[in-house]
Amino acid sequence: MSAATATATAGAAPRSAGALAGFRIAVTSQRRSAELIEALERRGAQVLHAPTLRLAPLAEDTELLDNTRRVLQLRPEYVLVSTAYGFRRWFETAEAAGLGDELAQVLRAARIHVRGPKALGAVRALGFHAEAMAGDELTSTMVARLAPLLEGKAVVLQHHGLGDDESAAALLEAGTRELVRISPYRWVPPEDAGKPEVLLRALCSGSLDALTFTSAPAVVALLEAARQHGCHPELLHALQTTITTVAVGPVTAAPLREAGIEPLVPSRHRMGAMIHTLVEHLGRRGALECATVLGPCQLRGDTVHLGGAGTELGASQLRLFKALLEARGNVVSRGALAALLPDGSSDHALDMAVSRLRGALPDARLVSTVVKRGYRLNA
Structure with a gap:
Protein backbone atom coordinates (compact mmCIF):
# COMPACT_ATOMS: atom_id res chain seq x y z
CA MET A 1 0.00 0.00 0.00
CA ARG A 54 -4.02 -1.87 20.33
CA LEU A 55 -5.31 -2.62 23.79
CA ALA A 56 -5.37 -6.25 24.84
CA PRO A 57 -6.51 -7.67 28.19
CA LEU A 58 -3.98 -9.49 30.27
CA ALA A 59 -3.97 -13.17 29.38
CA GLU A 60 -6.86 -14.74 31.29
CA ASP A 61 -6.53 -11.88 33.83
CA THR A 62 -4.29 -14.10 35.96
CA GLU A 63 -1.77 -11.39 36.79
CA LEU A 64 -4.48 -8.81 37.45
CA LEU A 65 -6.37 -11.11 39.81
CA ASP A 66 -3.18 -12.11 41.64
CA ASN A 67 -2.36 -8.45 42.23
CA THR A 68 -5.96 -7.76 43.27
CA ARG A 69 -5.69 -10.47 45.94
CA ARG A 70 -2.48 -8.80 47.14
CA VAL A 71 -4.41 -5.53 47.45
CA LEU A 72 -7.16 -7.25 49.46
CA GLN A 73 -4.59 -8.64 51.90
CA LEU A 74 -2.60 -5.42 52.04
CA ARG A 75 -5.49 -3.05 52.77
CA PRO A 76 -3.59 -0.04 51.34
CA GLU A 77 -3.85 3.45 52.76
CA TYR A 78 -3.60 5.06 49.32
CA VAL A 79 -4.90 4.12 45.86
CA LEU A 80 -3.66 6.18 42.90
CA VAL A 81 -5.81 5.98 39.75
CA SER A 82 -4.31 6.95 36.39
CA THR A 83 -6.93 5.97 33.81
CA ALA A 84 -10.72 5.71 33.75
CA TYR A 85 -10.72 2.65 31.49
CA GLY A 86 -8.16 0.89 33.66
CA PHE A 87 -10.04 1.55 36.91
CA ARG A 88 -13.34 0.34 35.44
CA ARG A 89 -11.79 -2.77 33.99
CA TRP A 90 -10.02 -3.58 37.25
CA PHE A 91 -13.26 -3.44 39.20
CA GLU A 92 -15.23 -5.35 36.54
CA THR A 93 -12.61 -8.12 36.49
CA ALA A 94 -12.67 -8.36 40.28
CA GLU A 95 -16.48 -8.60 40.29
CA ALA A 96 -16.42 -11.36 37.67
CA ALA A 97 -14.03 -13.32 39.89
CA GLY A 98 -16.22 -12.87 42.96
CA LEU A 99 -13.89 -10.33 44.54
CA GLY A 100 -15.93 -7.20 43.87
CA ASP A 101 -17.48 -6.73 47.32
CA GLU A 102 -14.18 -7.14 49.12
CA LEU A 103 -12.38 -4.81 46.71
CA ALA A 104 -15.12 -2.22 47.20
CA GLN A 105 -14.56 -2.34 50.97
CA VAL A 106 -10.83 -1.81 50.49
CA LEU A 107 -11.36 1.10 48.11
CA ARG A 108 -13.84 2.80 50.44
CA ALA A 109 -11.34 2.61 53.28
CA ALA A 110 -8.44 3.93 51.19
CA ARG A 111 -7.58 7.51 50.27
CA ILE A 112 -8.11 7.62 46.51
CA HIS A 113 -6.24 10.14 44.35
CA VAL A 114 -6.83 10.46 40.62
CA ARG A 115 -4.82 11.82 37.69
CA GLY A 116 -7.57 13.65 35.82
CA PRO A 117 -11.30 14.28 35.27
CA LYS A 118 -11.97 11.05 33.38
CA ALA A 119 -10.45 8.96 36.15
CA LEU A 120 -12.40 11.02 38.68
CA GLY A 121 -15.62 10.32 36.78
CA ALA A 122 -14.93 6.58 36.71
CA VAL A 123 -14.23 6.49 40.45
CA ARG A 124 -17.43 8.37 41.26
CA ALA A 125 -19.52 6.32 38.83
CA LEU A 126 -18.60 3.17 40.73
CA GLY A 127 -19.63 4.78 44.02
CA PHE A 128 -16.25 5.72 45.48
CA HIS A 129 -14.85 9.02 46.72
CA ALA A 130 -11.66 10.59 45.36
CA GLU A 131 -9.78 12.81 47.77
CA ALA A 132 -7.90 14.87 45.18
CA MET A 133 -7.02 15.24 41.49
CA ALA A 134 -3.80 16.44 39.86
CA GLY A 135 -4.39 19.93 38.49
CA ASP A 136 -2.32 19.31 35.37
CA GLU A 137 -3.61 15.72 34.90
CA LEU A 138 -0.12 14.23 35.24
CA THR A 139 0.61 11.13 37.29
CA SER A 140 4.02 12.58 38.18
CA THR A 141 2.33 15.61 39.76
CA MET A 142 -0.05 13.41 41.73
CA VAL A 143 2.87 11.31 43.02
CA ALA A 144 5.06 14.32 43.84
CA ARG A 145 2.30 15.95 45.89
CA LEU A 146 1.68 12.77 47.87
CA ALA A 147 5.33 11.74 48.35
CA PRO A 148 5.80 13.47 51.75
CA LEU A 149 2.81 11.54 53.14
CA LEU A 150 3.73 8.05 51.94
CA GLU A 151 6.58 6.93 54.14
CA GLY A 152 5.63 3.61 55.73
CA LYS A 153 2.32 3.48 53.83
CA ALA A 154 0.94 0.78 51.55
CA VAL A 155 0.13 2.18 48.11
CA VAL A 156 -1.62 0.90 44.98
CA LEU A 157 -0.76 2.46 41.61
CA GLN A 158 -3.20 1.75 38.76
CA HIS A 159 -1.38 2.75 35.61
CA HIS A 160 -1.76 2.62 31.84
CA GLY A 161 -0.89 -0.27 29.59
CA LEU A 162 2.85 0.40 29.27
CA GLY A 163 3.35 0.62 33.00
CA ASP A 164 4.79 3.68 34.70
CA ASP A 165 8.28 2.92 35.92
CA GLU A 166 9.13 6.53 36.79
CA SER A 167 6.09 6.98 39.03
CA ALA A 168 6.67 3.58 40.64
CA ALA A 169 10.30 4.49 41.34
CA ALA A 170 9.23 7.82 42.86
CA LEU A 171 6.74 6.06 45.14
CA LEU A 172 9.37 3.61 46.34
CA GLU A 173 11.82 6.46 46.88
CA ALA A 174 9.16 8.18 49.02
CA GLY A 175 9.46 5.26 51.45
CA THR A 176 6.25 3.35 50.80
CA ARG A 177 5.98 0.23 52.90
CA GLU A 178 4.67 -1.76 49.96
CA LEU A 179 3.67 -0.87 46.41
CA VAL A 180 1.27 -2.87 44.24
CA ARG A 181 1.07 -1.98 40.56
CA ILE A 182 -2.29 -2.67 38.91
CA SER A 183 -2.29 -2.94 35.11
CA PRO A 184 -5.79 -3.96 33.92
CA TYR A 185 -4.74 -3.96 30.24
CA ARG A 186 -1.64 -3.90 28.11
CA TRP A 187 -0.61 -2.40 24.81
CA VAL A 188 0.35 -4.78 21.98
CA PRO A 189 1.19 -4.29 18.27
CA GLY A 286 -3.92 25.10 7.14
CA ALA A 287 -4.71 26.79 3.83
CA LEU A 288 -2.15 28.53 1.60
CA GLU A 289 -3.33 31.48 -0.51
CA CYS A 290 -1.76 33.64 -3.19
CA ALA A 291 -3.01 36.22 -5.68
CA THR A 292 -2.30 35.18 -9.29
CA VAL A 293 -2.93 36.72 -12.72
CA LEU A 294 -5.85 34.28 -12.97
CA GLY A 295 -7.36 35.32 -9.65
CA PRO A 296 -6.96 34.26 -5.99
CA CYS A 297 -5.57 30.74 -5.64
CA GLN A 298 -5.96 28.68 -2.49
CA LEU A 299 -4.54 25.30 -1.51
CA ARG A 300 -6.52 23.47 1.20
CA GLY A 301 -4.90 20.16 1.99
CA ASP A 302 -4.58 18.49 -1.40
CA THR A 303 -7.17 20.61 -3.22
CA VAL A 304 -6.41 23.69 -5.35
CA HIS A 305 -9.20 26.27 -5.59
CA LEU A 306 -9.22 28.83 -8.40
CA GLY A 307 -12.17 30.82 -9.69
CA GLY A 308 -14.74 28.60 -8.02
CA ALA A 309 -13.18 25.36 -9.34
CA GLY A 310 -11.37 22.88 -7.12
CA THR A 311 -9.13 20.00 -8.17
CA GLU A 312 -7.25 17.42 -6.13
CA LEU A 313 -3.51 16.85 -6.56
CA GLY A 314 -1.53 13.67 -6.20
CA ALA A 315 1.34 13.42 -3.70
CA SER A 316 4.16 14.50 -6.07
CA GLN A 317 2.00 17.18 -7.69
CA LEU A 318 1.12 18.52 -4.26
CA ARG A 319 4.76 18.83 -3.18
CA LEU A 320 5.67 20.72 -6.35
CA PHE A 321 2.67 23.06 -6.25
CA LYS A 322 3.10 23.82 -2.55
CA ALA A 323 6.70 24.87 -3.18
CA LEU A 324 5.61 27.15 -6.02
CA LEU A 325 2.74 28.61 -4.01
CA GLU A 326 4.93 29.32 -0.99
CA ALA A 327 7.42 31.14 -3.27
CA ARG A 328 4.58 33.54 -4.24
CA GLY A 329 5.71 34.23 -7.79
CA ASN A 330 9.44 33.94 -7.19
CA VAL A 331 11.36 31.38 -9.24
CA VAL A 332 11.88 27.96 -7.67
CA SER A 333 14.99 26.38 -9.13
CA ARG A 334 14.93 23.13 -11.03
CA GLY A 335 17.21 21.61 -8.41
CA ALA A 336 14.92 22.55 -5.55
CA LEU A 337 11.89 21.11 -7.33
CA ALA A 338 13.72 17.95 -8.39
CA ALA A 339 14.64 17.36 -4.74
CA LEU A 340 10.92 17.04 -3.97
CA LEU A 341 10.59 14.09 -6.34
CA PRO A 342 11.84 10.53 -5.76
CA ASP A 343 15.62 10.12 -5.54
CA GLY A 344 17.42 10.11 -8.83
CA SER A 345 14.88 12.23 -10.70
CA SER A 346 16.31 13.50 -14.01
CA ASP A 347 15.63 16.80 -15.76
CA HIS A 348 13.23 14.95 -18.02
CA ALA A 349 11.43 13.46 -15.01
CA LEU A 350 11.01 16.95 -13.51
CA ASP A 351 9.61 18.34 -16.76
CA MET A 352 7.16 15.45 -16.99
CA ALA A 353 6.12 15.94 -13.35
CA VAL A 354 5.48 19.66 -13.97
CA SER A 355 3.53 18.77 -17.12
CA ARG A 356 1.33 16.41 -15.07
CA LEU A 357 0.91 19.12 -12.43
CA ARG A 358 -0.29 21.61 -15.04
CA GLY A 359 -2.74 19.04 -16.34
CA ALA A 360 -4.16 18.53 -12.85
CA LEU A 361 -4.58 22.23 -12.02
CA PRO A 362 -7.82 24.15 -12.65
CA ASP A 363 -5.81 26.19 -15.18
CA ALA A 364 -2.43 25.10 -16.57
CA ARG A 365 -1.38 28.74 -16.86
CA LEU A 366 -0.93 28.89 -13.08
CA VAL A 367 2.62 27.54 -13.55
CA SER A 368 5.11 29.40 -15.75
CA THR A 369 8.45 28.14 -17.06
CA VAL A 370 11.54 30.27 -16.51
CA VAL A 371 13.99 29.03 -19.15
CA LYS A 372 17.18 27.43 -17.77
CA ARG A 373 16.23 28.45 -14.22
CA GLY A 374 13.09 26.69 -13.04
CA TYR A 375 9.40 27.38 -12.58
CA ARG A 376 7.23 29.93 -10.83
CA LEU A 377 3.62 30.59 -9.94
CA ASN A 378 2.07 33.02 -12.42
CA ALA A 379 1.45 35.66 -9.76
Missing part, protein backbone atom coordinates in the same frame (compact mmCIF):
# COMPACT_ATOMS: atom_id res chain seq x y z
CA SER A 2 1.40 3.42 -0.90
CA ALA A 3 1.43 6.71 0.94
CA ALA A 4 -1.48 7.73 -1.20
CA THR A 5 -3.68 5.53 0.97
CA ALA A 6 -4.82 8.73 2.64
CA THR A 7 -6.34 10.10 -0.55
CA ALA A 8 -9.70 9.24 -2.05
CA THR A 9 -9.75 6.13 -4.20
CA ALA A 10 -10.65 6.24 -7.87
CA GLY A 11 -14.37 6.12 -8.45
CA ALA A 12 -15.15 7.07 -4.87
CA ALA A 13 -18.09 9.32 -4.12
CA PRO A 14 -17.39 13.05 -4.24
CA ARG A 15 -16.15 14.54 -1.02
CA SER A 16 -18.59 16.24 1.24
CA ALA A 17 -18.04 19.93 1.83
CA GLY A 18 -17.04 20.94 5.32
CA ALA A 19 -14.54 22.73 7.50
CA LEU A 20 -11.94 20.01 6.86
CA ALA A 21 -12.63 19.47 3.15
CA GLY A 22 -9.37 18.80 1.28
CA PHE A 23 -7.36 18.00 4.41
CA ARG A 24 -5.85 14.56 5.02
CA ILE A 25 -5.73 13.46 8.64
CA ALA A 26 -4.28 10.34 10.28
CA VAL A 27 -5.92 8.67 13.28
CA THR A 28 -3.56 6.53 15.37
CA SER A 29 -5.98 5.32 18.05
CA GLN A 30 -7.72 1.97 18.34
CA ARG A 31 -10.18 2.70 21.16
CA ARG A 32 -13.02 5.04 20.11
CA SER A 33 -11.42 5.40 16.68
CA ALA A 34 -14.75 4.97 14.85
CA GLU A 35 -16.15 7.98 16.72
CA LEU A 36 -13.15 10.15 15.87
CA ILE A 37 -13.03 9.06 12.21
CA GLU A 38 -16.75 9.70 11.74
CA ALA A 39 -16.42 13.18 13.23
CA LEU A 40 -13.52 14.08 10.94
CA GLU A 41 -15.13 12.64 7.81
CA ARG A 42 -18.39 14.41 8.59
CA ARG A 43 -16.43 17.65 8.36
CA GLY A 44 -15.04 16.67 4.94
CA ALA A 45 -11.60 15.29 5.87
CA GLN A 46 -9.98 12.28 4.25
CA VAL A 47 -8.88 9.95 7.03
CA LEU A 48 -6.09 7.41 7.19
CA HIS A 49 -6.71 5.02 10.09
CA ALA A 50 -3.41 3.50 11.15
CA PRO A 51 -3.36 2.31 14.79
CA THR A 52 0.17 2.12 16.14
CA LEU A 53 -0.94 -0.07 19.10
CA PRO A 190 -1.78 -3.56 15.97
CA GLU A 191 -3.55 -6.45 14.29
CA ASP A 192 -2.42 -5.14 10.90
CA ALA A 193 1.34 -4.95 11.41
CA GLY A 194 1.78 -3.08 8.13
CA LYS A 195 -0.31 -0.06 9.15
CA PRO A 196 2.48 1.79 11.03
CA GLU A 197 4.71 1.54 7.96
CA VAL A 198 1.91 2.90 5.74
CA LEU A 199 1.49 5.78 8.17
CA LEU A 200 5.22 6.52 8.23
CA ARG A 201 5.43 6.63 4.44
CA ALA A 202 2.46 8.99 4.29
CA LEU A 203 3.95 11.29 6.94
CA CYS A 204 7.46 11.39 5.50
CA SER A 205 6.25 11.90 1.93
CA GLY A 206 4.06 14.87 2.83
CA SER A 207 0.81 13.07 2.01
CA LEU A 208 -0.87 14.13 5.26
CA ASP A 209 -1.82 17.44 6.79
CA ALA A 210 -2.50 16.42 10.38
CA LEU A 211 -1.83 13.59 12.83
CA THR A 212 -3.98 12.85 15.90
CA PHE A 213 -3.00 11.07 19.10
CA THR A 214 -5.23 10.06 22.02
CA SER A 215 -2.62 8.17 24.09
CA ALA A 216 1.05 8.57 24.95
CA PRO A 217 1.87 4.90 24.19
CA ALA A 218 0.68 5.44 20.60
CA VAL A 219 3.21 8.29 20.23
CA VAL A 220 6.03 6.16 21.65
CA ALA A 221 5.11 3.28 19.34
CA LEU A 222 5.17 5.49 16.22
CA LEU A 223 8.55 7.00 17.11
CA GLU A 224 9.95 3.52 17.75
CA ALA A 225 8.52 2.24 14.46
CA ALA A 226 10.27 5.13 12.70
CA ARG A 227 13.58 4.08 14.22
CA GLN A 228 13.05 0.48 13.16
CA HIS A 229 12.24 1.54 9.58
CA GLY A 230 15.17 3.96 9.40
CA CYS A 231 13.09 7.11 8.93
CA HIS A 232 13.20 8.67 12.41
CA PRO A 233 14.95 11.91 11.30
CA GLU A 234 12.53 12.33 8.37
CA LEU A 235 9.54 11.79 10.66
CA LEU A 236 10.75 14.33 13.22
CA HIS A 237 11.37 16.88 10.47
CA ALA A 238 7.86 16.40 9.05
CA LEU A 239 6.18 16.68 12.46
CA GLN A 240 8.28 19.70 13.43
CA THR A 241 7.67 21.62 10.20
CA THR A 242 4.81 20.76 7.85
CA ILE A 243 2.37 18.40 9.60
CA THR A 244 -0.01 19.58 12.31
CA THR A 245 0.10 17.23 15.30
CA VAL A 246 -2.69 17.26 17.87
CA ALA A 247 -2.76 15.46 21.23
CA VAL A 248 -5.86 15.01 23.36
CA GLY A 249 -4.12 16.14 26.55
CA PRO A 250 -0.77 16.90 28.25
CA VAL A 251 -0.01 13.25 29.08
CA THR A 252 -0.36 12.31 25.41
CA ALA A 253 1.64 15.39 24.40
CA ALA A 254 4.57 14.64 26.71
CA PRO A 255 6.51 12.17 24.49
CA LEU A 256 5.97 14.46 21.49
CA ARG A 257 7.47 17.41 23.36
CA GLU A 258 10.37 15.26 24.50
CA ALA A 259 11.07 14.59 20.80
CA GLY A 260 11.03 18.31 19.97
CA ILE A 261 7.51 18.32 18.51
CA GLU A 262 5.03 20.90 19.81
CA PRO A 263 1.48 19.57 19.31
CA LEU A 264 -1.83 21.32 19.56
CA VAL A 265 -3.45 20.49 22.92
CA PRO A 266 -7.06 21.52 23.67
CA SER A 267 -7.76 23.35 26.92
CA ARG A 268 -10.34 20.66 27.74
CA HIS A 269 -8.71 17.27 27.39
CA ARG A 270 -11.54 15.57 25.52
CA MET A 271 -11.92 14.18 22.02
CA GLY A 272 -14.57 16.74 21.06
CA ALA A 273 -12.31 19.60 22.16
CA MET A 274 -9.41 18.06 20.22
CA ILE A 275 -11.50 17.98 17.04
CA HIS A 276 -12.61 21.60 17.56
CA THR A 277 -9.00 22.69 18.09
CA LEU A 278 -7.89 20.94 14.91
CA VAL A 279 -10.74 22.41 12.84
CA GLU A 280 -9.97 25.89 14.12
CA HIS A 281 -6.23 25.56 13.46
CA LEU A 282 -6.53 24.16 9.93
CA GLY A 283 -9.19 26.69 9.05
CA ARG A 284 -6.91 29.50 10.18
CA ARG A 285 -3.47 28.26 9.17
